[in-house]
Amino acid sequence: xxxxxxxxxxxxxxxxxxxxxxxxxxxxxxxxxxxxxxxxxxxxxxxxxxxxxxxxxxxxxxxxxxxxxxxxxxxxxxxxxxxxxxxxxxxxxxxxxxxxxxxxxxxxxxxxxxxxxxxxxxxxxxxxxxxxxxxxxxxxxxxxxxxxxxxxxxxxxxxxxxxxxxxxxxxxxxxxxxxxxxxxxxxxxxxxxxxxxxxxxxxxxxxxxxxxxxxxxxxxxxxxxxxxxxxxxxxxxxxxxxxxxxxxxxxxxxxxxxxxxxxxxxxxxxxxxxxxx
Amino acid sequence: xxxxxxxxxxxxxxxxxxxxxxxxxxxxxxxxxxxxxxxxxxxxxxxxxxxxxxxxxxxxxxxxxxxxxxxxxxxxxxxxxxxxxxxxxxxxxxxxxxxxxxxxxxxxxxxxxxxxxxxxxxxxxxxxxxxxxxxxxxxxxxxxxxxxxxxxxxxxxxxxxxxxxxxxxxxxxxxxxxxxxxxxxxxxxxxxxxxxxxxxxxxxxxxxxxxxxxxxxxxxxxxxxxxxxxxxxxxxxxxxxxxxxxxxxxxxxxxxxxxxxxxxxxxxxxxxxxxxx
DNA sequence: AAATATATTGAATTATTATTTCAGTAATAA
DNA sequence: TTATTACTGAAATAATAATTCAATATATTT
Numbered sequence: 001x002x003x004x005x006x007x008x009x010x011x012x013x014x015x016x017x018x019x020x021x022x023x024x025x026x027x028x029x030x031x032x033x034x035x036x037x038x039x040x041x042x043x044x045x046x047x048x049x050x051x052x053x054x055x056x057x058x059x060x061x062x063x064x065x066x067x068x069x070x071x072x073x074x075x076x077x078x079x080x081x082x083x084x085x086x087x088x089x090x091x092x093x094x095x096x097x098x099x100x101x102x103x104x105x106x107x108x109x110x111x112x113x114x115x116x117x118x119x120x121x122x123x124x125x126x127x128x129x130x131x132x133x134x135x136x137x138x139x140x141x142x143x144x145x146x147x148x149x150x151x152x153x154x155x156x157x158x159x160x161x162x163x164x165x166x167x168x169x170x171x172x173x174x175x176x177x178x179x180x181x182x183x184x185x186x187x188x189x190x191x192x193x194x195x196x197x198x199x200x201x202x203x204x205x206x207x208x209x210x211x212x213x214x215x216x217x218x219x220x221x222x223x224x225x226x227x228x229x230x231x232x233x234x235x236x237x238x239x240x241x242x243x244x245x246x247x248x249x250x251x252x253x254x255x256x257x258x259x260x261x262x263x264x265x266x267x268x269x270x271x272x273x274x275x276x277x
Numbered sequence: 278x279x280x281x282x283x284x285x286x287x288x289x290x291x292x293x294x295x296x297x298x299x300x301x302x303x304x305x306x307x308x309x310x311x312x313x314x315x316x317x318x319x320x321x322x323x324x325x326x327x328x329x330x331x332x333x334x335x336x337x338x339x340x341x342x343x344x345x346x347x348x349x350x351x352x353x354x355x356x357x358x359x360x361x362x363x364x365x366x367x368x369x370x371x372x373x374x375x376x377x378x379x380x381x382x383x384x385x386x387x388x389x390x391x392x393x394x395x396x397x398x399x400x401x402x403x404x405x406x407x408x409x410x411x412x413x414x415x416x417x418x419x420x421x422x423x424x425x426x427x428x429x430x431x432x433x434x435x436x437x438x439x440x441x442x443x444x445x446x447x448x449x450x451x452x453x454x455x456x457x458x459x460x461x462x463x464x465x466x467x468x469x470x471x472x473x474x475x476x477x478x479x480x481x482x483x484x485x486x487x488x489x490x491x492x493x494x495x496x497x498x499x500x501x502x503x504x505x506x507x508x509x510x511x512x513x514x515x516x517x518x519x520x521x522x523x524x525x526x527x528x529x530x531x532x533x534x535x536x537x538x539x540x541x542x543x544x545x546x547x548x549x550x551x552x553x554x
Numbered sequence: 555a556a557a558t559a560t561a562t563t564g565a566a567t568t569a570t571t572a573t574t575t576c577a578g579t580a581a582t583a584a
Numbered sequence: 585t586t587a588t589t590a591c592t593g594a595a596a597t598a599a600t601a602a603t604t605c606a607a608t609a610t611a612t613t614t
Binding site: 288290313322 | 561
């Protein structure tokens, strides 16, 4: 998380960030001001760093660091090289996939998740929008939402979505998906929704981006550096799906009883169409 | 530590100790007084407990709990129940996701994987076909394949695919995706392809199924029993994507040099469209 | 059983530490 | 060059941990 943010941070916060990366252990036994002094800046910078990371204050930081220090290193991301055996390809793909899910888990901001759930639940209609690979995620999300009896659309066409937004109800929600967070089409549609006073949720890689900053509620997936192969195969899709799963589960749990019924109905409907019985 | 001490503790401290054992997670986000109240005693008892445990105050306790709380080894699938906290929802979704990837890994038949790669590489065209959720996987696979310069189609419409197959080249491959392996549309199209002498690859859950038995090459994902929630959220999609990733990686590796170039070209093309430069 | 000593308790107080505020400074845009 | 914005750390404030202490319970001694 810190690594990801490092570049975008102002100097004082970066000092703190670097100090933490180098001496995680000592953070656990220090106060905010200690750390500020140790890193040649102030305690305020520590608090600001926590804010920038989107976490819940210094205590939360400590708790997370403590957790990470114990964790057996799942050897990070490994790129695949030419001439590799099928066996190692599988191994690396497996560990990269798992890693990206774990990293995304760590990144979850529970308040934000909760807000997302409570925004989506009463929504009349949820419009998922993404281009290219993210369009697939949008479709997946739509399918899941329909299963729990939630009206949802998924478009990849800017014009159609623009029309939709222009005529949307105040209780609609726009859910913008863009891994980079800089897809121009998504930015435009988010801006339009904002202008129209429609609630917006973003799903982007962790860090600052235009799409995220336009959103009322920001959800993030872990971002792993880009190597030529990885960028095409992408664990990013996996983490996005994973996050959609969580959102779905959370929503479903909140309205458990209702959902069980709806799923049963859906099943029956599918069975009916399939087998005519 | 707490467990060991439990007996020797005075009542108020024991209340705290038990509370911590039952709700370790919530300790991390609470203050001393919160915990005191939650456990029907006072904040002072929390501090005393820390002393009794011989640790360095409440902060130290938090840090230790955070360390101990680190993800218990994923063990099998766990269904999500009503009224669960967001935290446990996330935990379970994470462990289910990881589990399904691990299980799918174990299921991989390397000879079959190799045959798949060597069938797909020389193919003129790969037609991915799936209905519903599997249609999304088909789209994803298509996108990936296009990136490595492999002609690919992805349809969810039976008639279109049937036409396509009817006119297909002998070097084309039909890639049928169906989690259950019993989707009637997929079965029909697979049968048609077989009749026409076109090579077929299936991606289904592990076990016997009509789709798999119609395929020349059979790829499997792990199958986890069905609980009401899980079936809707589905780790199955995750494992399917994971397998597509592996296939993609394997193919890409075999033709590494070529691929690197293609990916670069694709990037440039995307950049060109996006920014016009 | 009574008296005394000892241990335990939580409310109130104090000390510590996290967080916010704000005025000054540096960087950036106009 | 000036205006604007962003960044910074010292100081003020708020939140929270830790201590104190009087009250009460429990055990021990006579």
